Amino acid sequence: MKRRVVASLALIASIAGGQETRTTLDAPARALPGSIVRLSIDSPAGSDSIVAIDGTMSGERLHFHRVSGHTWHAIGPISPDAKSEAEAKANVTYASGQTETLTASTRIPAPPPSRGKPRALAVSPRFTKPLDSATQARIDRENATARAIGRQSHDTPILFTAPFIKPRTSVITSRFGSGRMFNGTLTSRHLGVDFRGKTGDPIVAANRGVVAMVDNFFLAGNVVYIDHGDGIVTAYFHMSKTLVAKGDTVQRGQTIGLIGATGRVTGPHLHWSARYGALTVNPLDLIALGKGW
Numbered sequence: 001m002k003r004r005v006v007a008s009l010a011l012i013a014s015i016a017g018g019q020e021t022r023t024t025l026d027a028p029a030r031a032l033p034g035s036i037v038r039l040s041i042d043s044p045a046g047s048d049s050i051v052a053i054d055g056t057m058s059g060e061r062l063h064f065h066r067v068s069g070h071t072w073h074a075i076g077p078i079s080p081d082a083k084s085e086a087e088a089k090a091n092v093t094y095a096s097g098q099t100e101t102l103t104a105s106t107r108i109p110a111p112p113p114s115r116g117k118p119r120a121l122a123v124s125p126r127f128t129k130p131l132d133s134a135t136q137a138r139i140d141r142e143n144a145t146a147r148a149i150g151r152q153s154h155d156t157p158i159l160f161t162a163p164f165i166k167p168r169t170s171v172i173t174s175r176f177g178s179g180r181m182f183n184g185t186l187t188s189r190h191l192g193v194d195f196r197g198k199t200g201d202p203i204v205a206a207n208r209g210v211v212a213m214v215d216n217f218f219l220a221g222n223v224v225y226i227d228h229g230d231g232i233v234t235a236y237f238h239m240s241k242t243l244v245a246k247g248d249t250v251q252r253g254q255t256i257g258l259i260g261a262t263g264r265v266t267g268p269h270l271h272w273s274a275r276y277g278a279l280t281v282n283p284l285d286l287i288a289l290g291k292g293w
């Protein structure tokens with residue numbers, strides 16, 4: 001209950017028009033599982049200035065940046081498996097040497113609203129037969145590699161200054177978090193965003209970053225992973241052709257590969273995925289945040 005009080009006080013202070021007498025941490029009152037949210041720390045004008053902030057949310061490190069004299073922003077992840085609430089915690093260090101820990105909670109609606117009706121997929125029997133142990137081991141290894149790339153991104157400095165863009169301008173055919181039917185059985189949630197496209201259509205980098213991996217995965221087919229720094233990684237699945245190599249710096253809007261139907265798919269499309277650290281998050285939230293963190 002104490003945490004809720006702290007979050008409510010921060011909210012009231014910000015509604016009152018910045019008349020705070022103490023430093024506050026603000027997080028959205030509510031967010032869906034797998035969201036990325038903006039966190040804001042404000043200190044009163046004329047107070048002991050903040051020199052450093054570190055923090056955590058959903059078990060992941062936060063990266064705060066000063067956006068104006070007394071305001072710092074970070075983005076925070078909500079786990080796709082989050083239930084009831086997610087807490088952000090920030091340790092603030094002032095010029096005087098004093099330190100302070102702030103918390104704010106975001107409520108997770110329960111049960112999570114379904115985004116659209118379950119999507120029925122009929123896929124090759126190659127993907128619906130029980131997996132042999134070698135294939136399952138391969139999938140587990142590939143998942144672990146992807147998580148490791150997300151974790152390593154916390155040590156990459158922020159590599160972008162402009163807002164994120166969509167990797168395609170085409171229609172979105174499946175949203176993040178929608179239910180999935182495989183040959184008549186609801187198997188999992190869809191933890192990415194699908195864009196329509198024909199084999200050979202271009203896919204662009206959603207923002208500036210460094211190519212962390214180009215590989216061929218059992219489920220995702222030909223993949224490109226881009227590390228944008230600050231814990232943020234975007235990934236592009238099922239490509240017919242990849243046009244970049246590990247270690248390349250790519251610019252926002254640069255073509256990095258072509259639409260294809262490699263991996264577990266019913267037809268050519270782009271599956272776009274994002275990670276914050278080890279967590280899979282909704283990539284469209286990166287775009288919704290716009291500038292300013």
Ligand SMILES: [Zn+2]
Pocket residue numbers: 174190192193194270271272
């Ligand atoms: Zn997809």
